[in-house]
Amino acid sequence: MPNYRRALVPGATWFFTVVLARRGSNLLVTYIDALRTAIRTTRRERPFRIDAMVVLPDHLHAIWTLPPVDSDFPTRWRLIKSRFSRAIPAPGRTTWSRTRKSERGIWQRRYWEHLIRDEADLLQHVDYCHFNPVKHGLVTNPAEWPYSTFHRDVRRGLYPSEWGVEFDCRVGAPHPPCDIDFGEMAGSKNPSYS
Numbered sequence: 001m002p003n004y005r006r007a008l009v010p011g012a013t014w015f016f017t018v019v020l021a022r023r024g025s026n027l028l029v030t031y032i033d034a035l036r037t038a039i040r041t042t043r044r045e046r047p048f049r050i051d052a053m054v055v056l057p058d059h060l061h062a063i064w065t066l067p068p069v070d071s072d073f074p075t076r077w078r079l080i081k082s083r084f085s086r087a088i089p090a091p092g093r094t095t096w097s098r099t100r101k102s103e104r105g106i107w108q109r110r111y112w113e114h115l116i117r118d119e120a121d122l123l124q125h126v127d128y129c130h131f132n133p134v135k136h137g138l139v140t141n142p143a144e145w146p147y148s149t150f151h152r153d154v155r156r157g158l159y160p161s162e163w164g165v166e167f168d169c170r171v172g173a174p175h176p177p178c179d180i181d182f183g184e185m186a187g188s189k190n191p192s193y194s
Contacts, residue, residue, distance in 0.1 A: 001180045006113065008071035013051060015125040018077065019022075019059040021109045027106065028058035031088045032147060035060075038083035044127040046076050051122070055147035056136060061129045063116070073113065133165055141165040142163040 020027055025103075028035055032055065039050075052062040066073060078088045116122045130153070133145035142150045142164040153159045 006074065009071075009115060010071040011066055011068040012071065013063060013065040013122060014073055015114040015116060015128075016062045016064070016073075016077070017059060017112040018062070018081070019111070021105050021108050023058050023059050027088065028055050028060060029057050029147060031084070034087035035080075035084050038080045038087065041083060042076055042079045044071075044104055046072070046079070048073070048076060050149065052126040052153070053149045054129045054145070056133060056138065061132060063122070064127055064130065077111060130159070134164055 005025060035055065043050075047067055049065040051065055053062040054060065064073065064076075088106070114125070116125065130142045130150040133139045133148065134142060139145045141162070142148065143154070143161050149162075150159065154161050154163075
């Protein structure tokens with residue numbers, strides 16, 4: 001079995017992509033309340049701040065900041081995935097390998113993580129989260145997708161509500177200034193981890 005190495009940096013900000021085992025499924029939006037409960041319960045036990053997040057039918061993207069002395073995002077994802085899996089109806093048949101490992105076959109076993117390096121990297125990944133439903137053809141602008149922190153960030157004045165409509169907001173494309181303060185996001189004196 002491969003020996004996966006993860007960079008565990010206390011207090012770091014991370015971008016994640018977590019995917020269902022069956023691409024094309026819609027379990028995450030069908031059972032969005034179960035996913036919210038799994039995340040909420042995990043955050044109460046093991047705090048982290050959600051800097052950005054988008055939930056699509058078969059995968060999600062999230063940007064988290066962990067508390068200053070904590071680097072254990074793998075346990076958080078394991079808890080979220082297992083709580084969600086137990087909360088929804090069984091998806092049907094699973095492989096012998098998944099059954100042997102007590103897996104229900106809902107999630108891909110691995111996920112992708114990226115350590116956020118600086119403010120530009122953070123902004124690029126926040127934009128990526130917010131624009132992802134448009135990229136996948138689910139909506140024509142980010143404000144139409146209900147399962148995104150885009151709405152929270154619009155209320156906070158960080159993004160205009162029409163962001164992604166009147167200009168090119170592909171990842172890396174120039175866009176109007178965004179008022180996210182990286183210092184505040186990654187290491188403020190009173191960050192909200194719950």
